Amino acid sequence: MARTLRRLTPAQGALPIIVLWALPLAASVLMLLPAIAEPDAWRQLQSHPQLWSALVLSLATGGGASVLALLMSVLVLAGLDRSRALPQLQALAAAGLALPHLAFAIGFGFLIMPTGLIARLIEGGTTPPPWVTVQDPWGLSLMLALALKELPFLLIAALAALARGDGTGRLTQERRVAASLGHGAGSVWLRVVLPQLLPSLRWPLVIVFVYGATVVDMALVLGPTQPPTLAVVIWHALNHADATVNGMGLAMTLVLTSVLAALVATTLLLLQVTLPRLRHWLCAGPSLLAAPRGMAVVTGTIAGLLMLAAILLLALLSVTPRWPYPALMPPAVTFAAWTTLGSSAAPLWLSLLLAAMTALVALGLALLWFETQPEGRDRWLIGLALATLALPQLAVAGGQYRLFLGLGLTGTLPGLFLAHLTPVAAYVLIILQGPYRAFDSRYMMAARSLSVPASTAWLQVKLSLLRAPVLTAAAIGFAVSMAQFVPAQLIAAGRYSTLPMEAVTLSAGGNRPLTAAFALCLAAPPLAAFLAASLLGRPRWR
């Protein structure tokens, strides 16, 4: 492979990723622009009775979830800083990251609903308590589920940034100095670690906020209905049979995207103005503030237990046809739902096939790019990848739908493949870029100086040393593909069905065992991929 790579010109190395990923992506976003010039769509939008209340709900759930997730991650990191539990925390967070949002939302819903396990545990009685939890009108259950699900993402991003900052043990040494100057562990974390960490959390936070404010699948399961969040209003409009309603959906997507962009820009600007005013607090003098270890352990444990309980409950429900209210354990177990699932497993196979293919192709495209392009050109590609994640999925997928409709790609497998590749390649590029470019090329020179052929050196030295990030990128790509709902539903155009589509449809119906079985099928493969990646990627010398 290395010899083939070396024979490729930079143009040949760049072409595949540009043709398969970058161009369709850019064209999709551009396809949104014609929606600006559709007066009918804007007239419908203005007279839509739920527009403003839905927009406020979207911003509140997305914003609230981001703030909550940030607070929880800061608390956990500050409390467990330099503790021996950090590797375990990292492994748990990776598992939480792999868990698809939708599967967690379904399990979480079963957990908190008035007839759910939590009500049975703390309320009991003969009838379910009058709780308003799932689909509550304020979007609180959606917000809480989002915050819990984004906690692992922020933890992973923060731990990666801290490991980068501590590459040579620098941050550890800085902590020592700060302690010798009279600062307690909590003060050291707030004054020395956090200020150096926050800049690298900027993009992850933007991604978390935009995702939360525009998520469709989770909002369909847990979010309010009268009015729903704006993403759900848009979703129904995009799936409407009437083309002018579709146009209104795209116009609403533009509104939502612009409002989010303005909000992010304003927040960043406000922080730029206010943060310098807090500087005097950095050097106000030594403080013996201790690390919030107890609170960190409690927060982490509750978050972890809720995620674990959601998954275990899915497993239990999938084999429980009837489970009358106050009983803590199901009266009988049958595998009827799994039999049903087995006889209609096409969505499962399609999802697995798409996930495996997009992960492998994205990995190949990324390696091809990194091997043939100078590092300076990464900026454009990484910028595009970040934009993919920071843009509402509705915007990218909505534009992609219009583009693919014109190209005759809707309702086709190639169309579905390209639609899944868009977010997968973005994640793979972002994860691989840092480790791949940080690779010390002198290892390759050393190998070549020992008369080892280029291909052997590439496989046995470079790829071997980069095994962990390469496998992680593939596993995340796989998980991201498995979880795609919006682009899958739009591009499939009713001709194909994937797991998330089945799970969303089922969750609106009353068949709990089958819903739980499909949600579990959605959760298991990404978790298995992560487990495999972390086992295979373990360095040999540890």
Next chain:
Amino acid sequence: MALSLEEVSIRLDGHTLIKPFTMRLEKGVIVTLMGPSGSGKSTLLSFIAGDLTAPFNATGAVTLDGRNLDGLPPEKRRIGRLFQDDLLFPHMSVAENLLFGMPRGQQQARHAAMTAALAEAGLAGFAERPPHTLSGGQRARVALLRSLLASPGAMLLDEPFNKLDADLRAGLRDFVFRHIAARDIPCLMVTHDRADVPPGGRLLLLGRGEVRDA
């Protein structure tokens, strides 16, 4: 003020790195400890400072000015440290670095002390600069000032001149020794460069697990 070590010994995974020894460091005196790498010099400093981590462990008592430091976390020991790297916090200006460890109190007084320290060190006008814009020698001097402005009861120097160019070392040694002497506190320095030993200073050698006078 004096720093006392009594029957201090250090072990690594069960085998003895430094055999029990006792010594007393008087105020205003710099004691130098030399030994090959891996002999446990820096580990001893970590033990005195209170941040020894596994797989190392240590026994023995450390007292500073009669106060037993056993079990106290590093931030409560009032022991300043200098490392090979200056370790100035990159997100703070020179002034903020200096104020970081200075005891709390009236803001004007703290600023005046900081400005005076910079001026005395020939660094007037550098207060608002980010650390990375200073030369290596300047950063090393700021790092020492930062430690001393925290009013430590003792100083530990861990090969502080190791990473500096040879032509800067002599000047910085003189600067460091002068400032520590002026504070009148005990100081323990580890190094593997005999030229680092202050003129007329006490020199200890660490070899085969034993600490003895040179």
